[in-house]
Amino acid sequence: MMPPPANVEEARREAGLQPTQPARERWAHAWRLSTRYFVSDDWKWAWFLVACYCAVEVGTTYALLLANQWQRSFYDAIEQRQGGLLVSLVVAFSMIVVLQVGTAFAHNIVGWTLSIRWRQWLTEWYLGRWFARDRFYEIERLRMIDNPDQRIAEDVKEFTSMGLVYGTSPLSIVIALVFSVVRAIAFLTILMQTSSPISIPLFGYRIPLPGGDLVWFAIVYVVFGTVFITWIGKPFVRRRMREQHYDADFRSDLLHVRRNSEQIAFSGAKDIEQNGLRIAFANIRRNWYRLMLANAGLQAGQGIYGQVMGIVPLFLTVSKYFAGAITFGQVQAARDAFTQFSSNLSYIVLAYPSIARQIANFNRLKALDDAIDYERPRGIGFTPGGTLEGVAISATGLMLRRPNGAPLMEVADWTIRDGERWVIEGPSGTGKTTLLRAIAGLWPDGSGQVAMTNRGSAMLVPQRLYLPLGTLKNAICFPDRAEDHDDATIAALLERVRLDAHVDAMHELRMWQDELSPGEQQRVALARILLQRPTLLVLDEATSALDADNAAYFYRSVLEAMPGATIVSVVHNERLAAYHTHRLTLHHGHATTAPIGDAE
Numbered sequence: 001m002m003p004p005p006a007n008v009e010e011a012r013r014e015a016g017l018q019p020t021q022p023a024r025e026r027w028a029h030a031w032r033l034s035t036r037y038f039v040s041d042d043w044k045w046a047w048f049l050v051a052c053y054c055a056v057e058v059g060t061t062y063a064l065l066l067a068n069q070w071q072r073s074f075y076d077a078i079e080q081r082q083g084g085l086l087v088s089l090v091v092a093f094s095m096i097v098v099l100q101v102g103t104a105f106a107h108n109i110v111g112w113t114l115s116i117r118w119r120q121w122l123t124e125w126y127l128g129r130w131f132a133r134d135r136f137y138e139i140e141r142l143r144m145i146d147n148p149d150q151r152i153a154e155d156v157k158e159f160t161s162m163g164l165v166y167g168t169s170p171l172s173i174v175i176a177l178v179f180s181v182v183r184a185i186a187f188l189t190i191l192m193q194t195s196s197p198i199s200i201p202l203f204g205y206r207i208p209l210p211g212g213d214l215v216w217f218a219i220v221y222v223v224f225g226t227v228f229i230t231w232i233g234k235p236f237v238r239r240r241m242r243e244q245h246y247d248a249d250f251r252s253d254l255l256h257v258r259r260n261s262e263q264i265a266f267s268g269a270k271d272i273e274q275n276g277l278r279i280a281f282a283n284i285r286r287n288w289y290r291l292m293l294a295n296a297g298l299q300a301g302q303g304i305y306g307q308v309m310g311i312v313p314l315f316l317t318v319s320k321y322f323a324g325a326i327t328f329g330q331v332q333a334a335r336d337a338f339t340q341f342s343s344n345l346s347y348i349v350l351a352y353p354s355i356a357r358q359i360a361n362f363n364r365l366k367a368l369d370d371a372i373d374y375e376r377p378r379g380i381g382f383t384p385g386g387t388l389e390g391v392a393i394s395a396t397g398l399m400l401r402r403p404n405g406a407p408l409m410e411v412a413d414w415t416i417r418d419g420e421r422w423v424i425e426g427p428s429g430t431g432k433t434t435l436l437r438a439i440a441g442l443w444p445d446g447s448g449q450v451a452m453t454n455r456g457s458a459m460l461v462p463q464r465l466y467l468p469l470g471t472l473k474n475a476i477c478f479p480d481r482a483e484d485h486d487d488a489t490i491a492a493l494l495e496r497v498r499l500d501a502h503v504d505a506m507h508e509l510r511m512w513q514d515e516l517s518p519g520e521q522q523r524v525a526l527a528r529i530l531l532q533r534p535t536l537l538v539l540d541e542a543t544s545a546l547d548a549d550n551a552a553y554f555y556r557s558v559l560e561a562m563p564g565a566t567i568v569s570v571v572h573n574e575r576l577a578a579y580h581t582h583r584l585t586l587h588h589g590h591a592t593t594a595p596i597g598d599a600e
Contacts, residue, residue: 026366029366029369033362033365036122037121038050045117046114049110052110053110057107061179063096063099065187065190066099067336068187068333069333070089070092070093071329071332074089076327079328114162115161119156119160123156129373135371136148141403142403145371146248147248147251148371151368155244155364155365158357158358159365173354176347180343180345180347181344183340183344188215188341190334191215191337193334214316218341218342222346225305225346229301232297232298233298233301233353233356243284243288246283250281250284256273295353313335313338316338377444379445379446379447380400380443380449382449387452391416391418391451391453392417392418393415393450393452393536394414394415394451395412395439395449396448396450397447397448398410398413398438398448401447405445409430409434409586410589410590410591414593418453418535418564419565420566421566421567421581422569423570423582425586427587430586431586433541436538436570438450439452440460453536456535456536457535457536458538461529462540463541463542466478467513471510472510476490476493476527478528480532487506489531490531491503493530497523497530498550517545519550526557529558536565537566537567539567539568539571541570543555548575577596578596580596581595582594583596
């Protein structure tokens with residue numbers, strides 16, 4: 001039975017189980033997330049780069065004003081046939097181009113530097129919280145959200161991107177918005193020079209409007225365009241969010257095939273997996289057509305808006321030119337000023353796709369934050385170092401439940417003393433592995449108390465061994481560094497656990513998780529045990545992939561090397577019970593204990 005979605009607000013919204021959060025609360029979260037980096041330990045670099053970024057924006061605005069002045073001078077010179085000014089105009093144009101290229105270059109350097117530093121800090125912040133309290137394990141165990149890895153990798157990247165034009169990060173959007181207002185005011189003064197007075201009739205009077213006709217035509221045009229583009233852009237936001245979900249699910253399914261390629265090939269399950277990938281991609285394709293239509297509508301609206309913006313000022317100024325009220329240079333300058341003024345007032349319209357992507361990022365990062373911060377009530381208390389002298393593990397009133405609340409098993413009271421070796425037996429599905437998770441503090445669902453000693457060292461060995469990326473020596477020495485142990489020691493261990501065929505390859509970088517068979521991986525686990533020699537050893541079917549002889553050799557080697565160690569094992573081979581002193585039997589949701597001698 002799949003567990004129901006956890007009671008995580010944003011995750012439930014993504015699943016359609018809870019109404020949309022009020023905009024005020026969502027923007028409050030966006031504000032906290034956006035400003036966190038700028039009060040971090042890297043705040044000096046952050047504010048320095050922001051200052052540089054703003055300085056570049058000032059230079060860009062100055063270059064635009066110079067270009068407008070140059071257009072007026074250039075077209076006036078053409079109208080008046082002043083050929084002598086051509087050289088100076090060309091030189092001035094070259095200087096303006098150099099300034100524009102320089103600001104664009106600086107914009108990229110400063111923006112990209114700020115992006116990577118911001119992304120690095122935010123990624124570290126998310127990774128720290130994701131790994132804290134084993135949240136990465138809890139999120140997957142309860143299936144709180146989909147693809148947290150994609151949110152940390154892709155959404156954080158998009159969130160911190162400082163693009164050259166209409167950047168996608170919230171900071172670049174805000175800065176661009178501020179300087180859009182500044183540029184609008186700057187070009188407003190130019191536009192007013194060629195505007196004619198305008199008034200509106202009201203109750204028999206004509207009320208004059210400040211600024212002139214060009215200014216008010218631009219304002220009305222921008223207001224209409226903003227409302228129109230925002231309306232037709234709403235479907236784009238929804239479809240963009242679904243695109244991120246479906247793409248992440250498809251990548252996850254592909255990764256599943258990679259990780260389980262051998263099992264899929266052996267079992268002949270390629271048709272099933274391929275069909276699953278087709279279904280996942282069908283979701284992408286179906287959403288893509290809807291996104292295509294939404295994007296086409298948005299792009300068409302923006303295209304029409306931009307084209308009309310370049311023509312309207314000509315219609316408004318050409319009559320003045322024919323009447324001799326303004327020069328041809330003023331017509332071109334007014335056209336450029338109208339376009340710049342309208343474009344900067346229309347920032348929301350032109351940047352709508354970036355804003356839409358950022359809203360999707362906010363939503364997905366909000367869900368990630370909710371999942372990481374979610375404090376699920378812990379039913380089973382876990383106390384490291386809470387045992388009495390001579391006791392390795394103790395459980396009191398222990399009841400295990402499934403994540404959905406259904407009862408799994410009642411253990412009641414259970415005490416494992418130092419030096420005892422317990423074997424846990426029972427049919428598959430009775431909760432043997434879950435019990436090991438509970439005594440390790442990884443299973444909170446249920447009730448009761450568990451305490452584990454902190455005297456000495458403990459090692460938990462799962463059925464599927466974790467092998468870090470790197471060399472075989474790294475895998476054996478984990479969690480120690482490979483440099484902490486000499487090659488002769490590791491070579492001797494490989495020979496002792498019957499992996500002498502890999503001695504010469506211990507320093508080779510390979511995908512050992514894929515190259516070693518399950519049985520070989522369990523022998524690596526034995527080598528790791530013999531190297532670390534823990535005082536408390538918890539084994540979850542650690543010999544399930546070994547034949548009877550090698551499984552017995554596994555336990556004999558452990559007992560010879562660590563005769564006084566405390567051992568808790570889950571096994572299905574009754575012959576291995578002989579290497580233990582006590583038995584815990586699980587049956588029909590209850591546990592019974594007995595010494596091995598009495599049980600036999």
